[in-house]
Amino acid sequence: MAFPDRRTANILLTILLFAAVLVTVYAARRILVVFFFAILFAYLLDPLVRVLQRHSILFRNLRGPAVVEVYLAFLILIALIAHGLAPGVLRATDNLFDEVPVLLDGLSTGEIAAEIGDKYGWSDAQKRRLRSFLAGHREDVQSLVRSGERYTSDAVQAVGWFLLIPLLAIFFLRDGPHIAKVIIKLASAGGKYGAIQGVADEINATLRSYIRAKVILGGLSFMFYSAAMLLLSFPHATALGLAGGVLEFIPAAGWMVSAATFIGVGVLTNSHWIWMAVLLGIWRMAQDYYTSPRVMGHNLEIHPLMTIFAVLVGWEVGGILGIYLLVPIIAAIRAIWRWYVLPSAQPQSGPVLVTAMRE
Secondary structure: HHHHHHHHHHHHHHHHHHHHHHHHHOOOOHHHHHHHHHHHHHHHHHHHHHHHHHHHHHHHHHOOHHHHHHHHHHHHHHHHHHHHHHHHHHHHHHHHHHHHHHHEEEEEEEOHHHHHHHOOOOHHHHHHHHHHHHHHHHHHHHHHHHHHHHHHHHHHHHHHHHHHHHHHHHHHHHHHHHHHHHHHHHHHOOOHHHHHHEEEEHHHHHHHHHHHHHHHHHHHHHHHHHHHHOOOOOOHHHHHHHHHHHHOOOOOOHHHHHHHHHHHHHHHOOOOOOHHHHHHHHHHHHHHHHHHHHHHHHHOOOHHHHHHHHHHHHHHHHHHHHHHHHHHHHHHHHHHHHHHHHHHHOOOOOOHHHHHHHH
């Protein structure tokens, strides 16, 4: 017997190849996540592109100009929102940068205890206890400040990745049919083109349903936020509500940013921010445990309990990214299961992925 044995060498080489692929995927995980979000963003804009492609006066049936028109409309919408929010946000930001150093210094030394006590009518003994508590935890406060600076640096990096997503989505919107064809041909090199095409169609339909569900949830949040802030006499209620609806696409962190923004605006403008905080809490409970599971389950054909389970497991495994990725991953696994394990459940309709992106 020759050494090394040919079969053993092939097995070892296969294992090494899979290990190299896994290591490469792990090393490039951030890039892959950015590309995944770019694909989702392309799915979000694709219906608008197809509408303009069909009904454009000057560029009918031309996909490239339709993509350009959609991006121009997107930029105009962002400019309008920024124009409505910028003056108030800039004033609040200036005040924040002026007050935060003084506030942090007062926290670390304990001098803020006198200001709080005078504001709420505390006794001298209560002020002394708070001052001694803050002075005794000075290192903890300073550590919290350093952590905030580190998180700020990470947030700046995240903004850079976030700006890259719509740029990458242009290529998926413009060359989507060609990319889909190439991937399907590569995956079906073994001769199973029909099965691979069917799985691709199922995944395509799943991603479309997922984006549709996110749009519905974002629209519901926009209506609730706008109505609540109009009722409580908040400034720029509609623009803030629209921003909150858009942030609904970001799981967990999106509604936290929205809530902090709304409450901060209420505090700075002397609006009814306490009532706003109560309404936000009620809406969050309804959204997380009633509306979202049912909307997601209906669009993705997943039981609401499974949707809640996927969200909780995603948060435990991967945090915010885990929440965002696990629900469509489960739906994609379900699509593969239907094609390879339950052949009788296969849909009888023709290919969707290439034909839908062609339209």
